[in-house]
Amino acid sequence: MAEYKVANLYQGGYSSFKPNYGEGFTGYHVNANSLSTTTLPNTANVLKEFGDKLNMGIKNVEVTAINPQTFDEIPKQHFKEINRLSKITGVDVSLHGILAEPSGMSQEGFNEAHRQAIERQIQQNLERGHELKPNGNITVTFHTSNMFPSADVTKFKDPKTGKEVEKVGSFLIVNTETGRPQKLPVLERTFPGEGEPSIKSEITRINEETWNSQLSHLSFNVERGSHVVDNTLAIVKSLEAERAAGKTIPDQGERAIQEFNYGVLFLNDAYRELKELYNVASKKSSGEDKKKLDEFSKQIEKEALMIQKDPKSMDTIELKQDIIKRGIQLFKDISTPEIYAPLDDFMKDKSARTFGNAAFNSYKKFGDTAPIMSIENPPATQQFSRAEDVKNIVEDSRKEFVVQALKEGMSEREAKKAAEKLIGATWDVGHINMIRKFGFSEKDVIKEAGTIAPFIKHVHLSDNFGMEHSELPMGMGNVPIKEIMKKLGKKGYEAKKVIEAAAWWTHFGQQGKIPPFAASLEGMGSPMYATGGGPYWNQAIGLTQGYFGGYGRFLPGINYESFGGGFSMLPSELGGQRQAAQGSRMSGRGME
Known part of the structure; x- marks a missing residue:
């Protein structure tokens, strides 16, 4: 025989005796x-x-x-x-x-x-x-x-270890010299010795690539310029002396001067790049690297002032060559400056x-x-x-x-x-x-x-x-x-x-x-009263039902109307709800 419980048949109204009541609580x-x-x-x-x-x-x-x-x-x-x-x-x-x-x-x-x-x-x-x-x-x-x-970070379970890990797909970096941001992906590296990719490894990589690229460009300019200048400097000095003496320079001589000027342009670019790289390295370096840079600055100070005073003279061209070559060697000896940062x-x-x-x-x-x-x-x-x-x-x-x-x-x-x-x-x-x-x-x-x-x-x-x-x-x-x-x-x-x-x-x-x-x-679940404790607002629905909630209507109003249990059937002039000339047991007039 089945066992029946009231709870199985009817759950009843919301309880004001359960402080944790309510789906939204x-x-x-x-x-x-x-x-x-x-x-x-x-x-x-x-x-x-x-x-x-x-x-x-x-x-x-x-x-x-x-x-x-x-x-x-x-x-x-x-x-x-x-x-x-x-x-x-x-x-x-x-x-x-x-x-x-x-x-x-x-x-x-x-x-x-x-x-x-x-x-x-x-x-x-x-x-x-x-x-x-x-x-x-x-x-x-x-x-x-x-x-x-x-940052593009996701969490997942590593199929190899079974542990939950966080993986960075990409993140934002900034060029600390220009202030410009850019997005950098964290790529998996399969070449032996590359190691696990990370934000730190990718930052190190882009800084090394950027610095080495700048040094390569500097080296290219100085080598190209030095090669041309070294081959034409003596000739150009002689031709300029002839020009100063009023002699006519042959076409072949003009071509040599023009080639020399191209070489000087490469050297000037290289010297400009050297100064920019020195400024970056000086701001980003510390410790022994900073000492090396300061020592280099003292060594070239006199020559640098001469170049600044007369940048187009023949003598300063050779000074530029020397400073650039020494600077490149210095930049190779110091740590890579952190140009990019997270x-x-x-x-x-x-x-x-x-x-x-x-x-x-x-x-x-x-x-x-x-x-x-x-x-x-x-x-x-x-x-x-x-x-x-x-x-x-x-x-x-x-x-x-x-x-x-x-x-x-x-x-x-x-x-x-x-x-x-x-x-x-x-x-x-x-x-x-x-x-x-x-x-x-x-x-x-x-x-x-x-x-x-x-x-x-x-x-x-x-x-x-x-x-x-x-x-x-x-x-x-x-x-x-x-x-x-x-x-x-x-x-x-x-x-x-x-x-x-x-x-x-x-x-x-x-x-x-x-x-x-x-x-x-x-x-x-806030308390309804300032003193705290119950009842709580999550129970409010259980406190606002009708008096007959859960039981249906019993003792309906007709009982009071018919058998004198109330005053609703009094005429309106006596405070009731019925219109005048209508009656009930309580109206003072017989029911019709």
């Missing part, structure tokens, strides 16, 4: 007072947006204007009024700064003037952020980068300078109430999106802050303390989840959070499925937020958690009319 409970929502990023009317959020009872709002043009169109009065409203209502405010490339790089290359212009923009963002919260340290978020894609390293250095300078200038102006610069990981398809990247940029930015502070007379201890307070990281859980697209797992996503945890100032919440930069409320994708927040630890718990849900606005929020806050409260 992420498993991590967050108090609503630590959640924040954003203003719409495509409008400069942030005051209206802020007011709309206040009407919802939200306790934290992030003013968002990531487009530089839109940000510049926000009137200063808006920020001042938002500050006034935030003080009246007790709402905390943060700011998402513009999306700009802090390194100063562009598709055309690096430009220091452009980097300085971006630094001034970021600094102005910090200063305007201070208007939103003059008496506290407002958090202002900037992305690590906004220009180039990330673009990541180059840009991190420039970005840290931008962030560090802007943060320190803000500190100089506002002191202890200076805004907190929080540096965010962009989507995983973009550069500097991994935790190690963000960590390095934060650390280097702090170092730059300290360097500037020491110049201003601050103690190193005081400078480091201020830098750690004012420069940190914003961790976007949806952005890092996108590494799944490249073969990484949920464990890898969680591990990234552990790396960045010590630097956390702010958290951005968005859910997706790891493939595209879609932004849904938490609980609607596969971001392992419970495990991520555990990894972020105390700093993650204390940080404001900003709901970024662009996909919600686009598809489900009726273009901004219905914000994703309610869905996020459910996904994050």
Whole structure:
């Protein structure tokens, strides 16, 4: 005989006694007072947006204007009024700064003037952020980068070892002399002795090929020029003496002079190349190589000055030949200069300078109430999106802050303390989840959070499925937020958690009319009451059913109407619902 249970036949209503109830619940409970929502990023009317959020009872709002043009169109009065409203209502405010490339790089290359212009923009963002919260340290978020894609890195299981490995297919490099970027593939080498390909080996290869090619070209020019000059120099000197004496130079002599001049052109090119290569080697070298270059400079200084004084004389031609030949030998003896470098390293250095300078200038102006610069990981398809990247940029930015502070007379201890307070990281859980697209797992996503945890100032919440930069409320994708927040630890718990849900606005929020806050409260299992504990918003559906939910209608209204259990059948003039002249047992008039 089959055993029947009520649970097999009817599951009943949603339970308000189960705190982990709900398909959308992420498993991590967050108090609503630590959640924040954003203003719409495509409008400069942030005051209206802020007011709309206040009407919802939200306790934290992030003013968002990531487009530089839109940000510049926000009137200063808006920020001042938002500050006034935030003080009246007790709402905390943060700011998402513009999306700009802090390194100063562009598709055309690096430009220091452009980097300085971006630094001034970021600094102005910090200063305007201070208007939103003059008496506290407002958090202002900037992305690590906004220009180039990330390196072509995939994770897969090695069929030989069975271990999971990361493979780089291509990466970006930069010519440190010109500032121009280019893409470099990591190619498999099958020739014996080549070894396993890597970023380091490919950088070494292209530097050696570039340097040797330049030396070959220099050698070719000097050999070609020297051969011609050596064969014609004595003849040309004699012919020039005859010309000076007023004698006519025969055609054969003119051809010899012309050939000599061609040789001089080759030597002049070679001498120019020598100077350029020396400049590169001098900037890139160190240690013994630097000593050799300095010694060479002292040895040729007198001759070089003579050449500069009279570059076209016959005597200086021979001096050029000698200097070039000695220079080529020197260049063969020193290490290959690192002309090309990974673009990541180059840009991190420039970005840290931008962030560090802007943060320190803000500190100089506002002191202890200076805004907190929080540096965010962009989507995983973009550069500097991994935790190690963000960590390095934060650390280097702090170092730059300290360097500037020491110049201003601050103690190193005081400078480091201020830098750690004012420069940190914003961790976007949806952005890092996108590494799944490249073969990484949920464990890898969680591990990234552990790396960045010590630097956390702010958290951005968005859910997706790891493939595209879609932004849904938490609980609607596969971001392992419970495990991520555990990894972020105390700093993650204390940080404001900003709901970024662009996909919600686009598809489900009726273009901004219905914000994703309610869905996020459910996904994050926020307590319904400020005191904490249950019930939670993920249980809300179990608390909002009708009184008769799950049982059907019993004691229907007709019972009360017919048998005097209520007053609904009283005439309208006595407060009932029936029209006058109609009756019931309670109406004072017999039923018809």
